[in-house]
Amino acid sequence: MSRATRTDTQSPEPHVADSHDLIRVHGARENNLKDVSVEIPKRRLTVFTGVSGSGKSSLVFSTIAAESQRMINETYSAFVQGFMPTLARPEVDVLDGLTTVITVDQQRMGADPRSTVGTATDANAMLRILFSRLGKPHIGSPKAFSFNVASISGAGAVTVQRGGETVKERRSFSITGGMCPRCEGRGTVTDLDLTQLFDDSKSLNEGAITVPGYKGGGWNSRLYSESGFYDPDKPIRKFTKKELQDFLHREPTRMKIAGINMTYEGLIPRIQKSMLSKDKEGMQPHIREFVDRAVTFTTCPECDGTRLSEGARSSKIKKISIADACAMQISDLAEWVRTLDEPSVGPLLASLQQTLDSFVEIGLGYLSLDRPAGTLSGGEAQRVKMIRHLGSSLTDVTYVFDEPTIGLHPHDIQRMNGLLLRLRDKGNTVLVVEHKPETIAIADHVVDLGPGAGTAGGAVCFEGTVEGLRTGGTVTGRHFDDRASLKETVRKATGTLEIRGATANNLRDVDVDIPLGVLAVVTGVAGSGKSSLIHGSIPAGEGVVSIDQTPIRGSRRSNPATYTGLLEPIRKAFAKANGVKPALFSSNSEGACPTCNGAGVIYTDLAMMAGVATTCDECEGRRFQASVLDYHLGGRDISEVLAMPVTEAEEFFATGEARIPAAHKILERLVDVGLGYLSLGQPLTTLSGGERQRLKLATHMGDKAGVYILDEPTTGLHLADVEQLLGLLDRLVDAGKSVIVIEHHQAVMAHADWIIDLGPGAGHDGGKVVFEGTPDDLVTARSTLTGEHLAAYVGT
Numbered sequence: 001m002s003r004a005t006r007t008d009t010q011s012p013e014p015h016v017a018d019s020h021d022l023i024r025v026h027g028a029r030e031n032n033l034k035d036v037s038v039e040i041p042k043r044r045l046t047v048f049t050g051v052s053g054s055g056k057s058s059l060v061f062s063t064i065a066a067e068s069q070r071m072i073n074e075t076y077s078a079f080v081q082g083f084m085p086t087l088a089r090p091e092v093d094v095l096d097g098l099t100t101v102i103t104v105d106q107q108r109m110g111a112d113p114r115s116t117v118g119t120a121t122d123a124n125a126m127l128r129i130l131f132s133r134l135g136k137p138h139i140g141s142p143k144a145f146s147f148n149v150a151s152i153s154g155a156g157a158v159t160v161q162r163g164g165e166t167v168k169e170r171r172s173f174s175i176t177g178g179m180c181p182r183c184e185g186r187g188t189v190t191d192l193d194l195t196q197l198f199d200d201s202k203s204l205n206e207g208a209i210t211v212p213g214y215k216g217g218g219w220n221s222r223l224y225s226e227s228g229f230y231d232p233d234k235p236i237r238k239f240t241k242k243e244l245q246d247f248l249h250r251e252p253t254r255m256k257i258a259g260i261n262m263t264y265e266g267l268i269p270r271i272q273k274s275m276l277s278k279d280k281e282g283m284q285p286h287i288r289e290f291v292d293r294a295v296t297f298t299t300c301p302e303c304d305g306t307r308l309s310e311g312a313r314s315s316k317i318k319k320i321s322i323a324d325a326c327a328m329q330i331s332d333l334a335e336w337v338r339t340l341d342e343p344s345v346g347p348l349l350a351s352l353q354q355t356l357d358s359f360v361e362i363g364l365g366y367l368s369l370d371r372p373a374g375t376l377s378g379g380e381a382q383r384v385k386m387i388r389h390l391g392s393s394l395t396d397v398t399y400v401f402d403e404p405t406i407g408l409h410p411h412d413i414q415r416m417n418g419l420l421l422r423l424r425d426k427g428n429t430v431l432v433v434e435h436k437p438e439t440i441a442i443a444d445h446v447v448d449l450g451p452g453a454g455t456a457g458g459a460v461c462f463e464g465t466v467e468g469l470r471t472g473g474t475v476t477g478r479h480f481d482d483r484a485s486l487k488e489t490v491r492k493a494t495g496t497l498e499i500r501g502a503t504a505n506n507l508r509d510v511d512v513d514i515p516l517g518v519l520a521v522v523t524g525v526a527g528s529g530k531s532s533l534i535h536g537s538i539p540a541g542e543g544v545v546s547i548d549q550t551p552i553r554g555s556r557r558s559n560p561a562t563y564t565g566l567l568e569p570i571r572k573a574f575a576k577a578n579g580v581k582p583a584l585f586s587s588n589s590e591g592a593c594p595t596c597n598g599a600g601v602i603y604t605d606l607a608m609m610a611g612v613a614t615t616c617d618e619c620e621g622r623r624f625q626a627s628v629l630d631y632h633l634g635g636r637d638i639s640e641v642l643a644m645p646v647t648e649a650e651e652f653f654a655t656g657e658a659r660i661p662a663a664h665k666i667l668e669r670l671v672d673v674g675l676g677y678l679s680l681g682q683p684l685t686t687l688s689g690g691e692r693q694r695l696k697l698a699t700h701m702g703d704k705a706g707v708y709i710l711d712e713p714t715t716g717l718h719l720a721d722v723e724q725l726l727g728l729l730d731r732l733v734d735a736g737k738s739v740i741v742i743e744h745h746q747a748v749m750a751h752a753d754w755i756i757d758l759g760p761g762a763g764h765d766g767g768k769v770v771f772e773g774t775p776d777d778l779v780t781a782r783s784t785l786t787g788e789h790l791a792a793y794v795g796t
Helices: 003-009 058-071 119-120 123-134 217-223 241-249 267-276 286-296 310-314 323-328 330-338 343-361 380-389 410-425 466-470 475-480 530-537 567-578 638-643 646-652 662-670 689-700 719-734 748-753 777-781 783-795
Strands: 023-030 038-040 045-049 094-096 103-106 152-162 165-175 189-190 254-258 259-263 295-299 396-402 429-433 444-449 457-462 495-502 510-516 519-524 546-548 600-607 609-615 707-711 738-742 752-761 767-771
Touching: 023 058, 023 165, 038 058, 038 444, 038 457, 045 058, 045 410, 045 777, 058 094, 058 103, 058 396, 058 429, 058 444, 103 380, 103 783, 119 123, 119 259, 119 380, 123 323, 123 343, 123 457, 217 259, 241 267, 267 286, 267 444, 310 323, 323 638, 330 343, 380 410, 380 707, 410 429, 444 466, 444 475, 457 466, 457 475, 466 475, 475 719, 495 530, 510 567, 510 752, 510 767, 519 530, 519 719, 519 748, 530 707, 530 738, 567 638, 567 662, 662 689, 719 738, 719 748, 748 777, 748 783, 752 777, 767 777, 777 783
Parallel strands: 045 429, 045 444, 103 396, 396 429, 519 738, 519 752, 546 707, 707 738
Antiparallel strands: 023 038, 023 094, 152 165, 189 295, 254 259, 444 457, 495 510, 600 609, 752 767
């Protein structure tokens, strides 16, 4: 017995299967990475830091996560792969020890009008089953509670083979859906303002139609004036009922006009097809302006915005309908579900309870399930995606997070840190790209990339523990314990912007005066009503520039030079210096290389296998015809100019033959926002989230506006870059502008002249102004959560 015990206590040799405890990356060259080699411990929390643009996302997302996804896809049959996105192998020599990767990124959720928080997280699916089982009166299956399923019925004869004979039988079917028939499950109805389509005091020949593209005797206007359905010389207000019906609503009809076959259609369906069905972002500015004027969105009068049919709203559990449940704040809905004691649906209630509790735990208890998914901020969308992973029983997978603390108040960051550690403690590898020192501090392992951004980055500056990072001498290490101090003196307001009776979303009849001519910061926990107060009360328009977190749209042909309007003066200067057309200096126009159409690379589609991009042999990736590159300005051709970093281009266009004041002004603004390392021709698709927001800021800094509204401008900014941003905000204020910043970063709060703190909590626990005053007063009072955290930050 004793011998057996002694044998058991001897430490056996480790099993060979337990030796694979590292993810090894060797020779990574994706984007700006310079032959990077790192070893990442598995089942630990590793944080990747470095200045914005240093290569963090290139290493974590474009190399590790992309290769894991590609290898998983390759395990499926060729038939299945044909339906999946094709992924090329990342530029890397060796990737060893990979596990299944689950990516939780900052991509906004689709803005489809039918997508809500409930449908995106499966909470709605469970609620529908619950109401179909327990709802009184019983109206049907779970489909009867879905606003995406319409009620349909039909009947007719069907032919069936029976006993060797063909028999006709009458069959009928019906599906009871929950979709509101008026708004088709969208919650809003669109109406066209007819006064914006035509001037009814004029006749068609006098130019009554005011829609863009329908004026001035073109084919669009001739279609109506020469249709023969009404007198084109009669004012529209004198049309008979039939004539007005033909003019506005007639079904498509083939006819000849001026000897040409054409299809006549009523004005309203024609405009709906040609303009209203298109993506508004892709429209030309004058058409977008017309659509904004002509289309009005109103709450559906039939379902009162709930999207559901009368039947779905009539079935209730404890006097609560599914529409009421979806409109509740999720923290309240979780309490209501807890009161339901019904053993017949026990497992369903437990699962629904867990999902709703996850919302509360992750700090999203203030949302409601009927909130449209497209209205969530980047940080909220990322946390909604996390919910499905919190209760997961999967282990030994790699979770990859992209700045999970975005949009979080310091109070909420502690909660997020706890969730990341929980995922790790279940035996998972957690990789986090992050800038906030509070999250870097909980890491088991840190990889710091840099030393600079763009071409000056892409190397590993430090690998090791957090303590090692503090003393490692890297940019991140030097700034890790930086703490902004409170201002000794604050600027005096030159005026006030009055907001009275604000009630948008969760705001409770808020009255507040925002000082002008100073740096005003609006803060508060996530969901306290900051964006509702500012964006809902101060519309962007004359004299107000609002820079929010909506992503820049851009293809791989778009770059900083095209987005900011910088390329226009450069093309004109090249054309003037060489006596040719400006269109020659556009890779999207006449000057494009004919082989690659100005893309610089040739894409070969290999069906279900990864497509191949090869550098164009003719232009060698320069995008332009050889003859165009013979034209020079200041000794450089157009491809060499597009390859310049912003800082070099700023010097180049400042003096001498290449002096272009308009271009120099735009380049100065790009340097001001910290984008001096970007090359002018770098595709927008390769920019990080923080870089895109700062590019937007640089573009709008040229607008003639008196008030700037910035929504979390520190998003994606390194500790060292925040200092530069504060300098930029100061310069804007000193130039006579009023700057209003919605922000959680304590350095920005400490630097403010005036703080407006909302709260005290989130959702219906927020929506009030809990503090107005200087940062010094907030720290002294410590009367709010923000005051406590700011006091701890500045060390008072």
